[in-house]
Amino acid sequence: MIKGFIFDLDGVITDTAEQHFEAWKKLADELGWIFDRKVNEKLRGVSRMASINIIKDHNKANVDEDTLFHLAEKKNNYYKEALKELSQDDFLPGAKELLIHLKREGFKVALGSSSKNAKTVLSQLQATPYFDAVADGNSTKRSKPEPDIFLFGAKALKLKPEECIVFEDAESGVDAAKKGGFHSVGIGPKGRVGHADVRFETMKEATLFAVKSSFKNLF
Numbered sequence: 001m002i003k004g005f006i007f008d009l010d011g012v013i014t015d016t017a018e019q020h021f022e023a024w025k026k027l028a029d030e031l032g033w034i035f036d037r038k039v040n041e042k043l044r045g046v047s048r049m050a051s052i053n054i055i056k057d058h059n060k061a062n063v064d065e066d067t068l069f070h071l072a073e074k075k076n077n078y079y080k081e082a083l084k085e086l087s088q089d090d091f092l093p094g095a096k097e098l099l100i101h102l103k104r105e106g107f108k109v110a111l112g113s114s115s116k117n118a119k120t121v122l123s124q125l126q127a128t129p130y131f132d133a134v135a136d137g138n139s140t141k142r143s144k145p146e147p148d149i150f151l152f153g154a155k156a157l158k159l160k161p162e163e164c165i166v167f168e169d170a171e172s173g174v175d176a177a178k179k180g181g182f183h184s185v186g187i188g189p190k191g192r193v194g195h196a197d198v199r200f201e202t203m204k205e206a207t208l209f210a211v212k213s214s215f216k217n218l219f
């Protein structure tokens with residue numbers, strides 16, 4: 001029986017991929033590193049430190065852990081500056097409608113994001129009231145594809161994994177949901193989230209009616 005929903009943030013509720021890209025690009029340009037959209041795609045749902053390691057490895061650069069941490073911090077400052085422009089108009093189409101519908105029907109709702117900026121993003125969107133709990137990049141040590149963030153969210157909702165559906169746009173996020181024993185909805189192309197239990201191309205198609213129809217025996 002489904003009692004709760006756990007939503008990834010970036011790529012599900014809103015899309016700040018462009019702001020992340022611009023911030024990483026600015027840092028990479030300063031360092032003389034190569035960074036393009038193809039590398040950026042590998043960062044979807046990946047934590048900040050794991051992201052900078054991917055970019056560093058792509059450039060075959062030799063950087064110690066301490067410097068790497070400071071570079072990631074620099075990128076984060078660029079990203080945070082861009083977040084100031086985010087507003088309640090920046091929900092992905094369909095996301096706000098689904099959150100309102102879930103509240104109205106009495107489902108419990110948590111956030112399950114790798115981002116350490118998740119609370120700021122929710123606040124900029126004015127989305128904080130739709131969530132009963134927030135699990136983010138500050139909540140657990142291990143990030144996706146480990147299930148820890150979603151398990152933290154489910155625990156905060158006082159629900160078991162099998163009572164929750166996780167919404168994810170990243171391959172590693174769907175892996176994390178499955179590993180934790182959650183039901184999963186993938187948002188995006190088959191090549192990325194085709195391994196989820198159910199997949200929708202965008203959040204627009206993921207209405208509560210469509211979700212209930214896809215998980216018939218669980219409602």
Ligand code: B16
Nearest residue numbers: 009010045046048113114115116117
């Ligand atoms: P931060 P999600 C993820 O958010 C982003 O998809 C990913 O690109 C980013 O590197 C990660 O958050 C960490 O973000 O630097 O703000 O801590 O999709 O898990 O909501």
Ligand code: MG
Nearest residue numbers: 008010011045
């Ligand atoms: Mg995401």
